[in-house]
Amino acid sequence: MKTLSKCLTRGSATPVQAAVAIFQAVLLVSESGSRLRPRGDAASTLAVDDQKDGSETMRTPIRLLLTTCSLAAIAMPAAAQTAPAQEPSKEATSLGDVIVTAQRREQRILDVPVSVNVVSSEQLDRQNITTLADLSRAVPALNGAGGALSVRGVQTTGVSRSSEAAVSVVVDGVVMGRAAIGNLFDIQRVEVLSGPQGMLFGKNASAGVVNITTAAPDPAAFEVIGHIDYGENNYERERLTVNVPIASTAAVRVGLHNGRQDTLLRNSLTGARNYTEAYGGRARLLWEPTDALSINLSGDWEYSGNGGVLNAAFNRVGPGTPLEGRLAACGIVASPSNILNCSEAVSRQALESTRYGYAGQVDYRFANGFTVSSITAQRNLEIGDFGLKGPGGDSDFINLDILSTNISSTDYSSFTQEFKLVSPAGERLEYVAGLFYSDSDSRDQVVQAGTLGLLPPPLKTGRVIRVGYTQESYAAYGQATYHLTDRFSLIGGARYTNETLDADVESAGAAELASTYGFLFVPGFSNAITALDETVETKNWSWRVGAQYDWSDTLMTYLSVARGYKGAAVNDQGAPSGLSAVIRPEIPLNVEAGLKGAFLDGRVLATVSAFHTKVDDFQTPVYQPPTATNPVAGFFQGNAPHIITKGVDVNLYTRPLDGLTLNVGLIYNDASYASDFVVACNQRQSPGVGACSAAGTTAPTDQLANTPKWRGLVNGEYTRSIGGGWEGFVQADLTYQSSFDHSSTPDAFTRTRDSYLLGGRIGVRTEDGRYGLSVYGRNLLDNTYPYTVADAVSVFNGGARQSYYAAPSIDWRRNIGLSFDARF
Known part of the structure; x- marks a missing residue:
């Protein structure tokens, strides 16, 4: 903190000069073939080195942040160095009341x-x-x-x-x-x-x-808010919000966003580099004709898509396998740092999605303090193109048509209606009660095709699976808190749910496959999905009971037991004979004890909870080994007997001194599968050898898939006035998580090691929040943590069950950029 304080307390240039200096520094560093360096012994004097060898521009985050720190320090007036220290007021360091609607x-x-x-x-x-x-x-x-x-x-x-x-x-x-x-x-x-x-x-x-x-519309002020991010890998993100009062009791607020980023992956055949993009907006109208009546209307629309290049690359291939040679022919060497694939079948249309909907909420507060609300909403989701019949969604990642078509299209809609009654606060008995209705409808189509390594091109086999379902749900709920004394309260609530799920599944026949798609009908693949017409009706009670004791106005403890519910589903990808097509409801039972308190005159807010959750009939993919009646093994959606998660969750929100905000979070989570749950052996194991049974099954991983046992977060910001109505700030955040498996099947190659992600931001802004300029960084340590999975078609593409691929995320590599904020 002393180093940070020095960084923010020296220099004599104006805030505008500092902002321009930061902007110029980022532009120089981001230019190809140039880098910043100190000139002579003056740390605040910079020169530009040209790189003649064509190597990548210097991107050391510590250098860049220190350079920017020295630039920002220019803006600190000399008077700030001699100003007497003042004791921060309680108001300046108090977190205040944090309001939630949990x-x-x-x-x-x-x-x-x-x-x-x-x-x-x-x-x-x-x-x-x-x-x-x-x-x-x-x-x-x-x-x-x-x-x-x-x-x-x-x-x-x-x-x-x-x-x-x-x-x-x-x-x-x-x-x-x-x-x-x-x-x-x-x-x-x-x-x-x-x-x-x-x-x-x-x-x-x-x-x-x-x-x-x-953010709600504000009838009191016209406002325009803008935010722009520009970073490496063509990262850009723009946001614009306009708030327009249309009367003393009404306003409209419109928010727009646009974003795009190139991923690191490239197609070695075409030279194309993949990218992701998303843009959309939301409009919201607030009208409060009286003090008792509030009307909210909103609508939103969002598009997301990418460049069509598959976001996956081989990071491990068995030596001497046919796949190794096929990749070499594309100029690819499988390794953890590989960013190339050579898929010949790309389709942007197969990966586009659109989400949109509208909602209306009416709240009326009676004179006695009761509030009734009505919330009506329609949601829609569209993915892909039902008319797309050509290659797309290549799942073999090479330039052979093993499985070059794997397209999934969706048309989903949902209507919900809720009526809610909220009792006045501060009474001995407080409660919330309501009625809920939901009606959703979905139509999905899956098209898969290729040679499977068995047919000579141009012949290919394929299948077309169509899934349709409707789901209707009625529910009534209520929860009450009864204050036995000013300190001790009892909590109880329940929800009754009645749901009906109608699902039908069908596969295209041989004639349609041939005439419409040009696929050969191959028994065991083309008709692997059994036709299904299933209706499932579920009635369920979920509930919660607990007690709360307020030791003071700023310290409380609680104990609660809650039974939850997740509705039944249907195995629409087919189930072998002898297995039920119905996926049973998932029922969690959670026992939790917690403490919450504000300390040190409100400068520290702490929450601690210890939990134990058992989820019966956990919905998950289930492996079915080969049998006499089902000779082909496979994965099918089903139920694990149960899973158990137990641990402690700790969170601290602090403002230890004026200008410094610090948040710390830590969770210890011991999460495991039922002892009698079995999974498939990994692809490198042989049935009957070692831990792999003759049926090809083994015990699952000790910890739930995708679940680190330890996970910790630290983030904070330090702000200091630099005079002239400006302030400088430095922000940092660190995320740690222990190693975990990406699959329930034990496999050292699909296990992610301990990870550390460091981000940061440094810049200047006006004290009234109107303007701001900063440099940000993500994954400043430049650590690589790819999402690694086994190759599903390794048996067909020549991988000999020894091939794995990785799917990177935005934080796979360091990313540094510039942010600009404006508010009018």
């Missing part, structure tokens, strides 16, 4: 007997958190490994279209379902609730809830 009413976080993490809009900006997956850098219990959100290790994996996410995403009270938003923009705050939460938040949510509150 129990469907506004409360202080200290009064909520639920494990909840809060991420403010300021923290989202500080840490460059722009997607749901990025939230894992701010919440230790939340993780995005494996491609799906998990809370405390519980997530939904597999391929059943009717299986809903264990972590529910709720935006302004609306359950998103499969049409959850992908990007975060114009957000007021995000709350992450751990443990079963479906009793109050819509449906399912057997693992937890990501509860998002967008």
